[in-house]
Structure formats: C-alpha cells, structure tokens
Amino acid sequence: MTDELVTIEVDGRELKAKPGTMLIDVTDAAGINIPRFCYHKKLSVSANCRMCLVEVEKVPKPLPACCTPVNEGMKVSTRSPMALGAQKGTMEFLLINHPLDCPICDQGGECELQDVAVGYGSDVSRYSEAKRVVPQRDIGPLIATDFTRCIHCTRCVRFGAEIAGVRELGATGRGEHMTIGTFVEKSVDSEMSGNVIDLCPVGSLTAKPSRYKARAWELTQHDSVAPHDSVGSNIHVHTRNNRVVRVHPKENESINEIWLSDRDRFSYEGLNSEDRLTQPMVRKNGEWQEVEWQEALEFAVKGLQSAAGSDGDQLATLVSANSTLEELYLAQKLTRGMDSGNIDHRLRQSDFRLDGNDSPVPGLGITIQGIESLDAALLVGSNVRKEQPIIAHRLRKAAKSGAKVSFINPLWIDLHFEADQFVSTPAVMVDNLASIAKAASAKLTGNLAKLVKAAEVSETAKSVAEQLKSANNGVIMLGNQAAAHPDYSLLVVLASAIAEATNTSLSYIPALSNSVGAALAGALPHRGPAASLVEKCGANAQMMQSKPRKAYLLMGAEPGFDFWDPSLINSALDQAECVVALTAYHSESLASCADVMLPIAGFAETSGTLVNAEGTWQSFNGLVKPQGDARPAWKVLRVLGNLLDIDGFDQNSSDDVLEELKSHAAETAIDNSVSTKTAGELNSSTEGLYRIGDVPMYASDALVRRASSLQRTNSAEPAAVRLSANQAKSSDVEEEETLVVVQDGNRAQLPLIIDPRVPDGAVWISSALPGTEKLGGQFGVVTLEKA
Amino acid sequence: MTVFKNYIKSLFLLELLKGLRLTGRYFFAKKFTVQYPEERAPMSPRFRGLHAQRRYDNGEERCIACKLCEATCPALAITIDVEAREDGSRRTSRYDIDLFKCIFCGFCQESCPVDAIVETRVYEYAFEKRGENIMTKDKLLAVGDEHESQISADIAAQAKYR
Numbered sequence: 001m002t003d004e005l006v007t008i009e010v011d012g013r014e015l016k017a018k019p020g021t022m023l024i025d026v027t028d029a030a031g032i033n034i035p036r037f038c039y040h041k042k043l044s045v046s047a048n049c050r051m052c053l054v055e056v057e058k059v060p061k062p063l064p065a066c067c068t069p070v071n072e073g074m075k076v077s078t079r080s081p082m083a084l085g086a087q088k089g090t091m092e093f094l095l096i097n098h099p100l101d102c103p104i105c106d107q108g109g110e111c112e113l114q115d116v117a118v119g120y121g122s123d124v125s126r127y128s129e130a131k132r133v134v135p136q137r138d139i140g141p142l143i144a145t146d147f148t149r150c151i152h153c154t155r156c157v158r159f160g161a162e163i164a165g166v167r168e169l170g171a172t173g174r175g176e177h178m179t180i181g182t183f184v185e186k187s188v189d190s191e192m193s194g195n196v197i198d199l200c201p202v203g204s205l206t207a208k209p210s211r212y213k214a215r216a217w218e219l220t221q222h223d224s225v226a227p228h229d230s231v232g233s234n235i236h237v238h239t240r241n242n243r244v245v246r247v248h249p250k251e252n253e254s255i256n257e258i259w260l261s262d263r264d265r266f267s268y269e270g271l272n273s274e275d276r277l278t279q280p281m282v283r284k285n286g287e288w289q290e291v292e293w294q295e296a297l298e299f300a301v302k303g304l305q306s307a308a309g310s311d312g313d314q315l316a317t318l319v320s321a322n323s324t325l326e327e328l329y330l331a332q333k334l335t336r337g338m339d340s341g342n343i344d345h346r347l348r349q350s351d352f353r354l355d356g357n358d359s360p361v362p363g364l365g366i367t368i369q370g371i372e373s374l375d376a377a378l379l380v381g382s383n384v385r386k387e388q389p390i391i392a393h394r395l396r397k398a399a400k401s402g403a404k405v406s407f408i409n410p411l412w413i414d415l416h417f418e419a420d421q422f423v424s425t426p427a428v429m430v431d432n433l434a435s436i437a438k439a440a441s442a443k444l445t446g447n448l449a450k451l452v453k454a455a456e457v458s459e460t461a462k463s464v465a466e467q468l469k470s471a472n473n474g475v476i477m478l479g480n481q482a483a484a485h486p487d488y489s490l491l492v493v494l495a496s497a498i499a500e501a502t503n504t505s506l507s508y509i510p511a512l513s514n515s516v517g518a519a520l521a522g523a524l525p526h527r528g529p530a531a532s533l534v535e536k537c538g539a540n541a542q543m544m545q546s547k548p549r550k551a552y553l554l555m556g557a558e559p560g561f562d563f564w565d566p567s568l569i570n571s572a573l574d575q576a577e578c579v580v581a582l583t584a585y586h587s588e589s590l591a592s593c594a595d596v597m598l599p600i601a602g603f604a605e606t607s608g609t610l611v612n613a614e615g616t617w618q619s620f621n622g623l624v625k626p627q628g629d630a631r632p633a634w635k636v637l638r639v640l641g642n643l644l645d646i647d648g649f650d651q652n653s654s655d656d657v658l659e660e661l662k663s664h665a666a667e668t669a670i671d672n673s674v675s676t677k678t679a680g681e682l683n684s685s686t687e688g689l690y691r692i693g694d695v696p697m698y699a700s701d702a703l704v705r706r707a708s709s710l711q712r713t714n715s716a717e718p719a720a721v722r723l724s725a726n727q728a729k730s731s732d733v734e735e736e737e738t739l740v741v742v743q744d745g746n747r748a749q750l751p752l753i754i755d756p757r758v759p760d761g762a763v764w765i766s767s768a769l770p771g772t773e774k775l776g777g778q779f780g781v782v783t784l785e786k787a
Numbered sequence: 788m789t790v791f792k793n794y795i796k797s798l799f800l801l802e803l804l805k806g807l808r809l810t811g812r813y814f815f816a817k818k819f820t821v822q823y824p825e826e827r828a829p830m831s832p833r834f835r836g837l838h839a840q841r842r843y844d845n846g847e848e849r850c851i852a853c854k855l856c857e858a859t860c861p862a863l864a865i866t867i868d869v870e871a872r873e874d875g876s877r878r879t880s881r882y883d884i885d886l887f888k889c890i891f892c893g894f895c896q897e898s899c900p901v902d903a904i905v906e907t908r909v910y911e912y913a914f915e916k917r918g919e920n921i922m923t924k925d926k927l928l929a930v931g932d933e934h935e936s937q938i939s940a941d942i943a944a945q946a947k948y949r
C-alpha cells in the first residue's frame with residue numbers, strides 16, 4: 001500500500017485520507033456527523049448496528065460507514081434520500097424492542113439512542129405489538145443493568161475482550177433472543193469495569209452509585225484530576241447542589257486516553273461519608289470536644305511550641321503523598337521553619353538506607369504513552385494491574401504488540417496479558433534479581449557484588465537478561481511492593497545496575513497521586529524543594545517512629561492504615577506530647593492518639609496541583625465547598641505558619657504557593673539516577689513464616705476506604721491470612737480456621753484462606769484493612785497460632 | 788352669546804343630566820356582577836389553578852420522578868429529589884412547588900409524560916405563615932385525591948386538542 005492520500009467526496013466536500021481508512025474515521029475527522037451505535041474509536045469494528053448506513057455512488061445498496069474503507073474517487077452522501085431512508089429504517093427496527101420509557105431511564109438526557117432517534121428517526125412509532133423483556137440481572141454494586149434497553153451494539157463485550165482483557169460480559173442467544181450477561185452468573189470485577197457505563201450508548205448499563213441521583217441537564221461539569229494512583233487520570237467531576245454526583249473520564253490521549261479506573265470513578269462517594277470531620281476538635285482532659293477554629297489552632301500551636309519549640313528535632317511531620325503539591329510544600333516549609341528536618345511522605349517504606357544516594361525525583365522516566373512502545377519490561381514488586389490500572393492497560397498494549405514483560409514478585413498476580421512471573425518469598429526476590437544481574441553481567445561493588453557473585457544464574461534469569469539486552473526500548477520498573485520491601489535499597493541498586501548493563505532504563509511506579517510531587521516539594525528529610533540535598537538531614541519516616549518525638553504533625557494519613565508498621569506509629573504517637581492531625585475524616589485510628597484534629601477539605605473541595613508518574617503537573621480548582629467547617633489544608637498550614645511566627649507564610653491563594661514552589665522546582669524533571677553501586681546487608685530472611693503485606697486496591701487511601709460501593713465489590717476482600725496449600729499443611733492449619741497472627745508481639749485474629757498465589761514459606765496478610773491495623777510491618781516474620 | 792349659552796347650561800345642570808343618562812342606562816340594564824362567594828364565574832376546563840399530583844386508580848402515585856417538569860418550569864419553582872423506592876422503582880423523595888415563584892403557566896402539566904402534575908380549578912387558597920407557600924408532595928397528592936374526578940373529567944375533555 002502506498003502512503004499516498006486518496007481523495008473522496010462526502011456531501012460535496014473533498015476530503016483526503018489514507019487509503020484503507022474507514023469512512024467513518026474520515027468523516028469524524030472532518031466533522032461530518034454519521035449516526036452510529038456499535039462503532040467506537042477505541043474498539044474494533046463489529047458493524048452490527050447498521051445505523052451508519054450511507055449512500056456511495058455506483059453502489060446499489062447503502063453501505064455502513066464504519067466498515068467501508070475509502071478509496072480514490074469515492075462519492076459519498078450521508079444525507080441523501082437513500083441514506084436518510086436507510087437510517088430511518090434502522091432506527092425504527094432498533095426501537096421495536098426498545099422500551100419507550102425514557103422518563104424513568106437513568107440515561108435519559110444523555111442517551112445516544114435518544115439523540116439519534118431525534119435526529120434520524122421518525123416521530124411516531126408504528127409498532128404496537130408486544131416488546132421483548134429481559135429479566136433483571138445483578139452484576140455487582142457498581143453497574144446497574146437494564147438489559148431490556150440493550151440494543152446489542154456489543155461495545156461492552158468488545159471492551160471486555162479488547163481493553164479490560166477479561167471477558168466478563170458476553171452475548172448469548174441470537175436475533176431477538178440475544179441478551180447480554182455475565183458468563184458465569186457472577187459480578188463484573190475488572191478494575192476498569194466502570195468504563196462500560198460510558199461506552200453503552202443506551203441506559204442498559206448505568207452507574208449504580210449515582211443511580212437516580214441527577215439528570216444530565218442538572219449537572220455542572222468541572223475538570224479535575226483523579227486523586228488515587230500516580231497516573232493522574234483526567235476527569236470530569238459532575239456536581240449538583242454543591243455535591244459531587246459522579247465522576248467521568250476526560251479524554252487525554254497521553255494520560256488516560258478515554259478510560260478511568262473504578263477507583264478513580266467511584267471513590268467520590270467517600271466525600272460524603274458519615275466519617276467526615278466537619279468541625280475542629282481538641283482533646284481536653286481525655287475528652288474530644290468540638291471547638292472553633294481559633295481555639296483549635298491556638299491549641300495546636302501551643303502544643304507544638306511547648307513540645308518542640310526549643311528543640312526542632314522533637315517535631316516530626318508525616319504527610320500523605322496524596323496531598324497536593326501546595327500542601328506538601330507548605331508542610332515542609334513549616335517543619336523546616338520550626339528548625340526541624342523531620343518530614344517524610346514515604347509512609348509505606350521501611351528501608352531508607354539509600355537516602356542521599358537515591359534517585360532524586362523517582363518517577364516513570366518515560367511517558368505514560370511511551371509504555372506502549374516498550375519492547376521489554378521487568379517489573380519488580382508490582383501488582384501493576386490493581387495498583388495502577390491505566391499503566392497496566394498501557395503495558396498490556398505493549399505486550400499485545402510483542403513486548404516481553406516479566407515480573408519478580410512475592411505473590412502471583414492476576415494479569416490480563418502474557419507475562420512471565422517469578423514468584424518467591426521476599427528474601428528470594430532479591431536473589432532472583434541478583435541472578436538476573438549476574439546474567440546481565442551488571443557492575444556492582446561491595447556487598448552487592450558478593451551477593452551477585454554468589455547468585456546462581458537460572459535459565460529464567462538468563463532469558464530475562466537476554467530480553468532486556470536485546471530490547472531497543474526496555475525498562476525495569478519498581479512497584480509498590482518493592483518500595484515496601486525491607487531490602488528496597490538492594491532492589492533499587494540491583495535494578496539500576498541491571499538497567500545500566502542492559503542499556504534499559506530504571507523506572508519507578510510511584511504509589512500515590514502526588515508521590516512525584518512530594519519529592520519536588522521537598523517533603524523528604526534529606527532533600528528540600530526541587531530535590532536538592534539539604535545540609536541538615538532530618539529523620540526519615542522510620543526513624544521518626546522508632547525514636548519517638550514529642551510533637552507530631554500528620555496530614556492526610558491514618559495511623560492504622562497508611563503506615564508501613566501500624567503498631568510502631570501507634571506506639572510513637574501514644575508517647576508524644578502533642579499530635580496535630582490535619583484530616584478530612586474523624587477516624588478511630590486518629591481519635592485514639594491525636595490531640596487536635598483539624599478538618600481539611602477533601603478531593604474536589606480544594607484547589608491544588610498533582611504531579612503524576614511521568615512528571616506532568618496538573619492543577620485543578622476546588623469544585624464544591626468543603627463540608628462543614630473544613631478548610632483547604634494549604635490554608636490551615638498557612639495560618640499555622642503565621643501563628644508559629646515563621647517567615648514566608650503570607651500566600652493569598654494556592655496559586656501563590658504554587659508560584660513560590662515553581663520558582664524552585666519548575667525545571668526539575670524526573671531523575672531516576674542512583675549514585676551508588678552497593679547497598680547494605682540483606683534484612684529479609686528465609687527463616688520462619690514471612691509476611692507479605694500488600695495494600696489492596698480499595699484500601700489505598702482514606703477516601704477510597706470510605707467509598708461504600710467500592711467497598712462492597714468482590715475486589716474489596718476482608719482481611720485474612722492466606723497460605724498456599726503446601727504451607728498450610730506444613731503449618732498444620734486448615735482452610736477457614738480462625739488463626740491468631742503474632743507479629744512483633746502484636747496479635748490479630750483472622751480467618752485462613754488457602755490461596756495458590758502465595759509462595760511456600762510466606763503468608764499473605766494485606767495491610768490497611770480493618771483487622772490488620774494493629775499488626776506490625778508489611779513485611780516481617782510472623783507466627784500463626786490456633787485461636 | 789357664548790356667555791349666555793354657558794349660563795343656561797350651568798343653570799339647568801345639563802352636563803350633569805348628560806352624565807346621569809349613562810348611569811341611568813346601566814341602572815336599569817341587566818346586572819352582570821357575580822356575587823362572589825355566593826356565586827361563581829364559569830370556568831374553562833383549561834383553567835390553571837392550584838397544582839395537584841395525581842394517582843392511578845390503584846392508589847399508586849403517578850409521578851415517576853423524570854424531572855421534566857422541573858426542567859421546563861420557567862420560574863424554577865419546582866424542586867425534585869429522586870430516590871429508588873424499596874421496590875426499586877424511581878420515585879421522588881421530595882417534590883416541592885414554590886407558589887411564590889410559580890407563574891401558573893402550566894408548562895409542568897404540559898411536559899409531564901404521565902399526567903401526574905396538573906393544575907386544578909382550585910384558586911381559593913391563602914397563606915398565613917411563611918413556608919405555607921411550598922406545596923410539598925403530600926399536600927399536592929392530597930389536592931389530587933380531593934379533586935380527582937374533576938381533574939380527570941377536565942383532562943378527558945381536553946384530550947382531543949392535545
């Protein structure tokens with residue numbers, strides 16, 4: 001085929017197009033509207049609805065524009081009597097079995113069938129016989145179905161097969177008896193399932209959490225950025241009466257295309273949770289009291305000053321990397337203004353031995369879109385599909401076009417593409433990586449050189465090293481479980497050495513929506529704004545907890561759920577004189593240890609900026625008023641700064657804060673370089689039963705933990721002890737038995753589930769779930785006892 | 788001469804009599820004053836008075852919470868909140884018409900796909916307290932229940948013109 005363009009004529013307009021392009025793509029690009037139902041630009045062509053019929057000169061019958069390739073000299077008319085007649089006929093057939101009860105349909109007002117019927121259909125129905133009725137089906141708490149309205153466009157089915165990679169919805173029966181359903185009666189559980197709601201042209205699939213909540217015409221649409229994973233998916237937030245009613249994806253080809261993960265789509269429900277803190281609260285004589293802001297702020301300032309006023313090192317600031325850039329910047333400014341260097345956002349990390357030699361601004365290092373053109377990827381400690389669904393979707397595309405993807409993980413993960421998984425206990429993960437390093441003849445020194453020398457080169461290691469070496473465009477990615485690994489520093493140095501030796505690049509998949517921003521804002525003990533190393537290095541998250549300080553400032557983090565070791569942070573906070581918590585929620589876990597709780601605005605309530613995994617800065621506005629007396633966190637920090645008499649706290653808007661930070665960090669890019677070739681001793685061991693504590697998809701932050709519909713999905717499983725069948729036998733325990741888990745003297749009672757995804761020698765106990773909030777670190781030795 | 792004419796006119800009060808002739812004519816003519824409240828003016832079936840929400844014969848409320856009336860109301864007088872009832876059907880959990888805002892245009896009735904919201908012939912109502920101007924769903928349904936026979940007769944009479 002030549003690259004030359006052909007000329008076609010559509011409705012008298014001359015258009016140029018590549019030969020072989022489908023007619024509908026050409027007309028869409030030219031802004032000529034052709035009605036359609038089954039065609040969707042992101043899905044394969046199935047050409048089954050026949051709504052897109054147009055007339056083509058010298059062809060006796062109308063042709064479907066979505067599957068008619070263009071060729072030279074083609075003359076098309078989309079509005080000729082023949083085309084209009086064909087469209088009208090199709091419309092009439094479609095409506096034969098479609099109920100005409102738009103007034104009770106949730107899609108009414110934003111329905112493609114309505115629009116097309118008004119534009120291309122007839123005004124009265126000639127059909128008066130009985131219509132088809134399909135029994136209701138319940139496919140889970142996120143998607144409401146009404147398959148009687150289905151027009152069998154199969155977009156949802158194609159989405160499952162082509163995009164989500166799981167065939168969850170399928171069509172059964174033929175002709176009038178064709179119905180859409182889940183194959184095995186159960187629910188739809190994909191982490192991207194919500195997208196079928198947008199794809200379905202009619203009201204057959206609609207959003208359950210926002211069902212009946214509002215009509216399309218009552219909603220105000222605002223642009224914003226999703227607040228969970230580090231992709232920073234662009235979203236439309238729809239509000240009514242100062243409430244967020246629903247969230248839709250906003251098209252951004254370079255970030256989320258047109259997709260949105262369920263977590264980003266449905267987490268807004270957490271905003272209206274009953275747990276919201278709406279009034280400042282202080283603890284007086286052991287009792288929580290609601291007070292005015294003035295009093296609460298003065299209380300907080302007095303507490304901080306008396307505990308850490310004379311010795312800055314007594315102040316420890318722990319912030320969630322889901323906070324905005326502005327908040328993180330002010331938090332570090334306040335901390336450093338109090339003459340303390342103790343600030344950290346890496347609440348889920350335990351190994352900080354690399355600090356100083358670590359990557360200054362860890363991030364993807366490639367663009368999100370660029371993931372698609374990879375030809376080899378090695379992921380270390382990442383359940384990418386659950387943690388970063390959009391990145392996983394891009395990886396899947398790469399894998400589909402031939403990229404070799406492999407994983408070194410402590411757990412088998414469910415994937416929707418072809419990949420090799422090397423699963424072992426955490427300690428052996430390091431050996432596995434070392435063995436790849438050896439196969440790739442990576443250059444290392446000291447300890448690691450010894451480790452690599454001792455490693456055995458397995459066949460798999462050889463093949464992975466080979467794949468990376470032969471790749472033009474390869475990466476080694478470190479995920480959440482690598483970051484939480486007790487030997488993170490070893491993993492990083494090994495990975496960077498392998499990357500160097502194989503001429504691939506080192507890449508981090510940041511965990512939270514502003515992990516990259518936190519590094520830029522300077523929310524680190526050893527690096528200030530723009531990731532410059534500071535002279536006086538403060539204590540890292542681990543040290544702040546293991547050597548308790550007198551005063552703690554927490555922002556957006558819940559002790560039992562957002563920390564690597566809940567028992568450690570709890571005991572540190574219990575010993576403190578003053579704990580000031582900036583929080584959007586009144587959580588048990590904070591109420592038991594804090595002294596002041598200042599209510600801050602949640603997602604969509606505050607303006608701010610998030611920096612995503614590839615380093616794109618994305619700002620957004622506050623869209624609804626914060627609930628009750630809550631205030632944007634940057635304002636709270638600003639006032640705290642003033643009351644503490646620290647210079648440089650007189651910004652009038654979040655934009656001012658952003659400008660100030662930009663003057664330091666606007667030019668700072670992602671930098672994954674690691675400036676050492678060695679690391680310390682191995683922390684993890686193969687002795688005893690080793691806990692693997694991941695963070696489940698719907699437990700990753702305070703907002704999503706309160707999103708009631710997401711919490712009812714099958715993906716939100718309650719805490720349990722998971723063992724492989726072998727391990728259960730050798731530990732002499734049985735399925736469904738209740739066990740007592742003992743970790744560092746902390747105990748929790750949990751049911752046992754036999755799970756083939758866990759390697760022998762390890763036990764999988766997720767963190768951040770009710771039931772595990774009193775246990776120890778995410779990784780570590782545990783013992784199991786019978787209850 | 789003019790002076791003399793004017794003198795005669797004012798002496799015999801001719802102008803007054805001229806005016807009284809009109810008064811006299813109406814004095815003896817047939818009266819059209821309606822003795823409200825003992826008497827009532829005739830009323831068109833299209834009269835647009837107080838609103839009502841109707842029910843089906845089996846007692847089920849008609850309104851399906853489609854919000855079309857709310858959308859069409861030019862005075863923004865209608866406020867609706869929707870929820871799924873226990874049986875899953877779409878129903879209003881709140882249906883308020885603010886009679887201070889309403890301009891009695893009848894668009895709500897016009898837009899309703901199930902003839903749920905109607906404007907009745909009732910025009911005798913007054914408010915004594917703030918807040919009484921809001922016709923809630925219960926009040927509207929009560930009006931509907933009370934006047935259903937008249938409402939359905941009116942709708943039937945108008946059916947052929949719609």
Ligand code: SF4
Binds near residue numbers: 180
């Ligand atoms: S449920 Fe919706 S998307 Fe799926 S086939 Fe039916 S109309 Fe199409």
Ligand code: SF4
Binds near residue numbers: 862889
């Ligand atoms: S009569 Fe007109 S102004 Fe009054 S509620 Fe109905 S639509 Fe609104």
Ligand code: SF4
Binds near residue numbers: 898
């Ligand atoms: S009164 Fe009629 S138009 Fe208004 S919401 Fe109810 S059904 Fe819809």
Ligand code: FES
Binds near residue numbers: 046048050051052064
């Ligand atoms: S859009 Fe072309 S056949 Fe459906």
